[in-house]
Amino acid sequence: AQSVTQLDSHVSVSEGTPVLLRCNYSSSYSPSLFWYVQHPNKGLQLLLKYTSAATLVKGINGFEAEFKKSETSFHLTKPSAHMSDAAEYFCVSDTGRRALTFGSGTRLQVQP
């Protein structure tokens, strides 16, 4: 079975400092992995996705993630946080049955 584990339920950074949101996956095969963002009172939005092409994936709003098979990780990073990045972030994997499995989420807080 496919699953993802988000290692931090809450991350707080200062504006202008780097962001790191951690995600580990477990899978018996090479998965497709995604990061989605959920702003308050807004729908979930795709940030980026990995589908076995380049291991470094660039997404919207300056975010990127690196697929590391040896570490079974797919951490989300951004060099410099902005106030508008404050939101809930979900690491997601496909189950191989055309459905998605969401992690429990990481709430990112950005301090001025």
Next chain:
Amino acid sequence: EAGVAQSPRYKIIEKRQSVAFWCNPISGHATLYWYQQILGQGPKLLIQFQNNGVVDDSQLPKDRFSAERLKGVDSTLKIQPAKLEDSAVYLCASSPGTGGTETQYFGPGTRLLVL
């Protein structure tokens, strides 16, 4: 391009009552999903349709939940009777093809509170 529409946005009911949610996906999208997001958790897939056929409903509590997608366009999700633990946000999403690695486009959700 219009996004995924859902209504109502909020609903408060008492336990054992019935409730229905409506979703209109992005025009032309073949696959439609219903997710349940309990506070503090990630969304959990309830049911996936491709056109008007069910692809996956393995996590749908069929004794109280039902869903349909007549004509392969909009969809309704019903709970009858509701329980306290059904309090959650119900998200609808759609994707152009058959799902899997496709990008899913989410609606704003319906927030349900069961008292």
